[in-house]
Amino acid sequence: GIQVEQSPPDLILQEGANSTLRCNFSDSVNNLQWFHQNPWGQLINLFYIPSGTKQNGRLSATTVATERYSLLYISSSQTTDSGVYFCAVNTNAGKSTFGDGTTLTVKP
Amino acid sequence: DAGITQSPRYKITETGRQVTLMCHQTWSHSYMFWYRQDLGHGLRLIYYSAAADITDKGEVPDGYVVSRSKTENFPLTLESATRSQTSVYFCAFRTSGGAGEQFFGPGTRLTVL
Numbered sequence: 001g002i003q004v005e006q007s008p009p010d011l012i013l014q015e016g017a018n019s020t021l022r023c024n025f026s027d028s029v030n031n032l033q034w035f036h037q038n039p040w041g042q043l044i045n046l047f048y049i050p051s052g053t054k055q056n057g058r059l060s061a062t063t064v065a066t067e068r069y070s071l072l073y074i075s076s077s078q079t080t081d082s083g084v085y086f087c088a089v090n091t092n093a094g095k096s097t098f099g100d101g102t103t104l105t106v107k108p
Numbered sequence: 109d110a111g112i113t114q115s116p117r118y119k120i121t122e123t124g125r126q127v128t129l130m131c132h133q134t135w136s137h138s139y140m141f142w143y144r145q146d147l148g149h150g151l152r153l154i155y156y157s158a159a160a161d162i163t164d165k166g167e168v169p170d171g172y173v174v175s176r177s178k179t180e181n182f183p184l185t186l187e188s189a190t191r192s193q194t195s196v197y198f199c200a201f202r203t204s205g206g207a208g209e210q211f212f213g214p215g216t217r218l219t220v221l
Contacts, residue, residue: 094158
């Protein structure tokens with residue numbers, strides 16, 4: 001099956017810093033999503049981004065499907081950005097494969 | 109609120125007991141999924157359903173049973189719970205058939221003693 005690798009596994013930032021999270025996948029995908037799992041365990045949809053670039057406030061994402069990777073950018077990080085960021089790829093039959101996530105800690 | 113609920117939110121049970129986790133969507137999306145998330149890891153697919161009465165195995169189906177008699181409900185049953193099934197269970201639906209965006213319920217934290 002498809003392999004999904006996220007990097008870095010852990011990231012510690014000071015409030016106000018910028019960061020880039022990466023998601024590599026081993027095969028062609030139909031679509032890709034980024035999620036934020038907050039400290040209470042809730043999975044929050046960030047981006048549905050099969051290709052191209054999208055922006056939502058301080059967050060933006062870029063997927064280059066031909067090169068099999070996606071990037072999530074967080075600018076001017078806040079403590080509320082802390083949590084785990086997952087990417088999930090969808091190949092066929094609607095099924096998704098998740099990466100192991102990047103744990104982000106933003107310190108005040 | 110994505111329009112998907114799970115119950116119970118927390119459950120403690122004993123080894124060997126049968127447990128059913130409920131999942132309900134307020135929409136009528138065809139695709140629904142069950143995942144488990146073990147401490148410090150990503151989500152792994154247990155079972156999924158493409159429509160009522162159509163289900164299929166995911167990555168880790170052993171020890172679980174699903175049914176889908178109605179489009180809006182997708183219960184997950186642990187026939188004889190084991191300690192290794194202690195986990196957080198997430199239900200989800202996908203919009204636009206199999207190609208759309210996936211939305212998750214709040215999760216059920218299950219502890220098997």
